[in-house]
Amino acid sequence: MxxxxxxxxxxxxxxxxxxxxxxxxxxxxxxxxxxxxxxxxxxxxxxxxxxxxxxxxxxxxxxxxxxxxxxxxxxxxxxxxxxxxxxxxxxxxxxxxxxxxxxxxxxxxxxxxxxxxxxxxxxxxxxxxxxxxxxxxxxxxxxxxxxxxxxxxxxxxxxxxxxxxxxxxxxxxxxxxxxxxxxxxxxxxxxxxxxxxxxxxxxxxxxxxxxxxxxxxxxxxxxxxxxxxxxxxxxxxxxxxxxxxxxxxxxxxxxxxxxxxxxxDEAAQALTRQRVRLLKAERMQLQAALVRLPGVCRVYPSQGNYLLVRFDDAEQAFRSLLTAGVVVRDQRAAPQLGDALRISIGTPEQNARVLAALSAQEIAA
Incomplete structure (x- = not known):
């Protein structure tokens, strides 16, 4: 320079x-x-x-x-x-x-x-x-x-x-x-x-x-x-x-x-790259599944390891997830996000648990 x-x-x-x-x-x-x-x-x-x-x-x-x-x-x-x-x-x-x-x-x-x-x-x-x-x-x-x-x-x-x-x-x-x-x-x-x-x-x-x-x-x-x-x-x-x-x-x-x-080291970085590819695939699948759930207003496209999701009733969604033992980030205090939760992408099993908890709340309702 x-x-x-x-x-x-x-x-x-x-x-x-x-x-x-x-x-x-x-x-x-x-x-x-x-x-x-x-x-x-x-x-x-x-x-x-x-x-x-x-x-x-x-x-x-x-x-x-x-x-x-x-x-x-x-x-x-x-x-x-x-x-x-x-x-x-x-x-x-x-x-x-x-x-x-x-x-x-x-x-x-x-x-x-x-x-x-x-x-x-x-x-x-x-x-x-x-x-x-x-x-x-x-x-x-x-x-x-x-x-x-x-x-x-x-x-x-x-x-x-x-x-x-x-x-x-x-x-x-x-x-x-x-x-x-x-x-x-x-x-x-x-x-x-x-x-x-x-x-x-x-x-x-x-x-x-x-x-x-x-x-x-x-x-x-x-x-x-x-x-x-x-x-x-x-x-x-x-x-x-x-x-x-x-x-x-x-x-x-x-x-x-x-x-x-x-x-x-080389082995660890190779595993990290593999896991990033898996997480990106899980992100796409979770986004597609969330969009189909009743009560979900919008799922924003994401380039991170998380999804921002708007709900008809974010409080109910947050509580349903907690009841199922799933903790997500409540974003409702943030500007423009009064109905939103941020869901980190987990393992396939963890993501399935998220979907099950949100599906169960709709059945109960």
Whole structure:
């Protein structure tokens, strides 16, 4: 990237953080030695620690994991920030780019709530551009998003694609066009937490031409490692350096890193791809079956591992599922979703249980 590209992107960072060095932890310094006495760690292992390795602080950005993830996502390790799920990256972006009370964040409700939570915690103005409910499903109004971002002098625009909870996606050419319109004004962050379930390519491929695009990815969904809490932000290397300075010293526990490395080996990735194909087939079958049920008003098309469903009586549907031991996400408090539930795609047996519970409520009625 050219120097001008770096400068235009770094101009979006808070003025007081542009030269911020952050905390220099013991593991952030490159030394070689046999006796490590620089971090006030215990010289003895905990009795529960069979390997003894957990008495040491972990690497802030584990090289092996960063390289594995960079290969998975098609970026360089320098473009990657690994942290505690996507949530940490969202929070870091808002804190690093938005001056409290001044720099706005644009979101597109109904959408993942952590964008708004991080914005509120930073006391940054929150600008909402609602998704439009159309015959094709919920879609993002890109012209309205651009206008709102420019008018509010926003520093961040969060796009969720596939969108949670609606399941819709945003075409890459629309993302690129928005980034072009907001060049020098805002960073466009594309949340691809459910990207493995989508038929669209990743927006990571746009970053070579648009420095103000960043992408969020996670191991919590398709890779089945939600408890490990490992997510990634892929962005311009200059921005990644700023965010690393703002990040807590040791964001990734060592055991979680080892679990992630094992969960990303060739055999595990092959199984993940197989399960994604199965889940997408189940998504299609469950959608077709739900549409035929009495009491179901609409099932939205989805590129995620879930379906958004409107009901004549969402309360009754929710209670019927609970009675059958099935817990789904109640979306009725979300904007435009007063009659909707979000149903994650499960195993074939679990999906059959959903259909049985909803069918039984109609028979009882």
């Amino acid at each position: 050219s120097a001008n590209g770096d400068e235009s992107l770094l101009a979006l960072v808070r003025e007081d953080l542009r030269g911020f060095g952050g905390y220099a932890s013991a593991r952030s310094q490159s030394f070689q030695g046999e006796v490590w006495l620089n971090a006030n760690e215990s010289p003895w292992a905990n009795p529960a620690d069979g390997s003894g390795g957990n008495r040491r602080y972990p690497d802030p950005q584990p090289q092996a994991l960063c390289e594995r993830l960079a290969g998975l996502y098609g970026c360089s390790p320098e473009q990657l920030l690994v942290g505690r799920g996507s949530d940490e990256a969202i929070d870091l972006l808002v804190r690093a780019l938005c001056v409290p009370g001044r720099d706005a964040v644009v979101v597109t409700p109904p959408v993942f709530g952590m964008y708004a939570v991080s914005t509120r915690l930073q006391n940054a103005p929150l600008v909402e551009v609602p998704l439009r409910d159309t015959e094709a499903g919920f879609i993002a109004d890109m012209d309205a998003i651009a206008a709102a971002a420019l008018q509010s002098r926003a520093r961040l625009v969060f796009l969720c694609s596939p969108s949670n909870p609606t399941g819709g996606t945003i075409a890459l050419e629309d993302i690129a066009a928005l980034a072009e319109r907001l060049h020098g004004h805002a960073l466009v962050v594309v949340d691809e937490a459910y990207g493995e379930f989508s038929d669209l390519p990743s927006a990571i491929g746009l970053m070579a031409r648009r420095s103000n695009i960043a992408v969020l990815r996670t191991l919590s969904k398709a890779h089945a490692l939600a408890a490990a809490r490992i997510g990634s932000l892929i962005a311009d290397a200059a921005l990644i350096r700023v965010l690393r300075a703002c990040q807590a010293p040791y964001p990734l526990p060592g055991p979680c890193v080892q679990l992630a490395l094992a969960g990303l």
